[in-house]
Amino acid sequence: MKRWNGWGNANTDYPVPPAALEYLTKRLGPLDPTPDAAKQTLLAAVGESRLPAHRRVDASAETRLRHARGQSTPDWVDMRYGRADTFPDGVAFPETDEDVRDLLTYARNAGAHVIPYGGGTSVVGHITPLQTDAPVLTLSLERMRRLLDLDETSHLATFQAGVAGPELEEQLKARGYTLGHFPQSFEYSTLGGWIATRSSGQQSYHYGRIEGLFAGAQLETPRGRLEIKPVPASAAGPDVREMLLGSEGRLGVITQAKVRVRRVPEAEGFFGVFFPSWEQG
Known part of the structure; x- marks a missing residue:
């Protein structure tokens, strides 16, 4: 279960490492946590x-x-x-x-x-x-988290908007696909939230920001249902898809989203570079 007063799981403890505690004490003096x-x-x-x-x-x-x-x-x-x-x-x-x-x-x-x-x-x-x-x-929207459709010809997946990152990737991986969008909040944030906040993220540089993956949506508004179809780009008038991206819930509640997915890569590699000193870095 999520912590009620902070980030993470309530069953996981995050003690301050001794080296970090020593550093903080040297910089700030004796610590007296509230x-x-x-x-x-x-x-x-x-x-x-x-x-x-x-x-x-x-x-x-x-x-x-x-x-x-x-x-x-x-x-x-x-x-x-x-x-x-x-x-x-x-x-x-x-x-x-x-x-x-x-x-x-x-x-x-x-x-x-x-x-x-x-x-x-x-x-x-x-x-x-x-x-x-x-x-x-x-x-x-936490109960709206199903994969509704996967079009393997156009590589478009339709999800209910309340699906969180890990569950979204798990459902796609079972079919051999990935969305590849990994914001810092991936563990808990949802597809609908990514669209409504125009999400990015440090680990999303390969597959792209959410605006490059978002193809269409369905949302409920106080005036009725609005469906944004995944049609080719047009020069005729405003792009309603772009209006929805980053709209922060102002236009309505996103209930379904279509996103562009790709085949799971054959291999993944993550690399880090460490330097002995600030000057050498």
């Missing part, structure tokens, strides 16, 4: 939900706390030191496009603001609820 806030302290700060009941909306304090912040330094400070003071009023878990459309209608009728939620790896405050008189509904 203890983390207890989870119960933050759970007690989660107020009553302002949303009406819905079968796909979880309004429990635990779920709302776990979806209240991303992974930026301010987010970690809020969670680790008990400073978080805004929470979604409920978290919805759709499984189909129709569920998403139903939940958008539900949110509109409730006068709620909607926050699309992929892997929760935002470092710029995308998923932090604002202080507002309107209720806030977080829409988590």
Whole structure:
């Protein structure tokens, strides 16, 4: 299970290496770490939900706390030191496009603001609820993670947008393919999130940034469904595909995405270069 107040798995410990501790002590002096806030302290700060009941909306304090912040330094400070003071009023878990459309209608009728939620790896405050008189509904796509179609002629794969990086690659590898997009947040971030944030990443230089791999999508909007087909490039008018890239959820909720995939390489190599000193490097 993911940590509720930081990056990584809750079952994995990350002690500071002795050499690093010695270095920090020399540079900063004796260290006196501030203890983390207890989870119960933050759970007690989660107020009553302002949303009406819905079968796909979880309004429990635990779920709302776990979806209240991303992974930026301010987010970690809020969670680790008990400073978080805004929470979604409920978290919805759709499984189909129709569920998403139903939940958008539900949110509109409730006068709620909607926050699309992929892997929760935002470092710029995308998923932090604002202080507002309107209720806030977080829409988590974590149950929408299937490979829907693989066209081996055009090398286009269609996924539900909530699939995380490792699961996406696992489903493709079983068919002999790879997407080859590896942002730093690969472990938890999702395909829909990559598109909505125009994702890149240090390990993506060979196969390319997400805009070079993204071919088409389907999204649910407050005005209905929008389908972006994987057609050849055109000089006629604005490119809606480009409008969706980096749109940060403003245009709607991405529910399906078509991406360009390639055959798994016969071999992979990773190389590092080490220099004895800064001057020689």
